[in-house]
Amino acid sequence: MNSMRFSSGDLVADRRAEYAAMLHEHGDHAAAAELMHETLLLVPDWAAGWYRLGEMREASGDIEGAAQAWRRSLRIDPADRMGAALKLELIGAASAIDAVPSAFVETLFDQYADRFDASLVERLGYRAPELIMAALQEAGAERFAHVIDLGCGTGLMGERLRAVSSFIEGNDISRGMLKKAETKRIYDRLWREDLQTFAPGARRADLAVAADVLIYLGALDRLLDAVAAMVLPGGLFAFSVESHDGPEPVLLRPSRRYAHHRAFVEAQLVRAGFEIEVMRSATLRQDRGEPVEGLIVVARLALKPTVETFAAPFVTDEEQPAALN
Template sequence: MPAPDAFEQAKQLFLDGLQAFEAQRFDDAERLFQSSLALLPGRVSTLINLAATQVKLARPQDALATAEQVLAAEPGNADAWFHKASALGQLERHREALAGYEKVLALGTLPAAEPWLRHGQTLQALDQPERALTSYERALAAAPGLAQAWSNRGGILREMKRNEEAAEAFRQALAHGADPELHHYYLASVSAQPTPPTAPAHYVETLFDDYADEFDAHLVGVLGYRAHDTLVRQLATLGRGPFRSTLDLGCGTGLCAPLLKPMTQRLTGVDLSSLMLDKAQALGLYDSLVHADIVDHLRGTDERYDLVTAADVFIYVGDLEPVFAALDHAMQAHGLFCFSAECASTESADFELLPSLRYAHSERYLRALAARHRFDLLQLIRAPIREDQRESIPGLFVYLARR
């Protein structure tokens, strides 16, 4: 039995840990909970909050061990099961995570909305969208204002091409406090709502940070992506170069680098995703890598590039006027700007946001931009960019020279 002063000290450390957790100071919260446990070992309430904190810190092995410590003492503790399932999900042990959430729901001692939400997310990770929809419906039956469930439901319906239902789900998500910029972007992809000029920067950054480890294998191997290869190999036929300084806009993991490096003295890459840049750095082909928005970099750089490339970058940028305007600052006279774009379904619009959440551009718009910003069109070809659901996605490959 701890001494009274030790008990009071442990209690205060626990309360301080809760306060740190609520303030999202998770490192502090973990330290405080561990200090409390040093004085009161095995205290279930402290262990449960420690497991929750370790999940927030993305340390699933630690969270799993902490949750198991609770379950050894209290096999029916729903909170511990919930944190165990969350940790298993982070470890990509999705079938075990699903069983964990089902255990939480069977115990019935926690509010049902969040477990059903996580159940749906886990089913999505297991590529079971129809079942996931049912889980989200159960979550919304328990908590009609759960914005994340509306958002996830909308995402599945969008992928199923049930656009009207998807639009309503995104409207409900917005009505219940979901990220406005992101969900107006989602809504515009499936409805007649005005098209935003670009994808939200935080959406693109998160998307590619999450995608970094499997990007090359999935994009090239699964989706048959070839925009980088088509863009640079066609550039080589124009009889220009070698180049002094090349900028690879939206360089990602560096797919263009092996093709660009032999034709340039200096190669710079810029990307929004820090994890993508880590992969590019490992290639050892870039002289410089910059973590930045492409327009911000073009506006702020002291370098003057004689070659700028953008392979499959403008699928996340609708309005290209700021890009072309920034190139006025960053390019040498007679330099080349070479890029790919997805073909719009109509020439009547400058650009459109597709249900795939990708932008597509009209040839008319790209020609007008080039003329307005003092570029001569050297070549424009149409060729596939990638495959989507076994259909070839048509692209435009544009080669411009500064006057």
């Protein structure tokens, strides 16, 4: 997100901030931070400016100064449209949070909506929708009566599901993305909703999909429980996650997206009452010229509740005990 797109409301301050941004882009991070700090004396309640100052200080090596700037941004804007809490977590200056702040996600995608399709598909090689469709076919699922596309964005997943679905609903937190989806006339119903507080209500579906959405959720239990309450017994949940091979069940990356360990995803699905039909590793897209690896998953809601209601605790491959003789 380009935080300088948020004006301070002061023309002089905005011009000084733009010059500081230019210094930062050319590698003179210390000078950029100094000028940005001076600028904020003119507009001390500019949350986006304090956030940007934190980025400049971090780049200059002033980690404590960066933390101070991000805390100031967060005090001014507790909803955290800039994602300052994530930056504090990444430098070890704050405790881990369970999800990316909703206001940050909404702001990010409202800004991104007009160029989303071209950027994601043409420039970043986004593949999650086609990979999910292939996984559904592998699971033997070819037609659907009622589909709910969670975090539908502009409708890239819906475009592929339309031909094999009788009724498709989509939801998203971003009004900008929903407007783009509406122009495509893919969905039978669209509504705005935050997946962090998502509740199925009376909605029931034989397929729920979340393409490139769970990367904004660290903890998965609440959403999986909501999906399990919404999907009909024997119905499917198909989704993608970024993955990692480290010891942590969930890892917040510098991109401010979450990566999940395969064993953690498996355990959370079992806990919520799902049986895994397909789980495969795949390259989801490119990011800064590097492949982003993840998992494509299709899970089926069990027809009958299992006797064991809790999954085994998360254990990495390295921690697995040796087999008994």
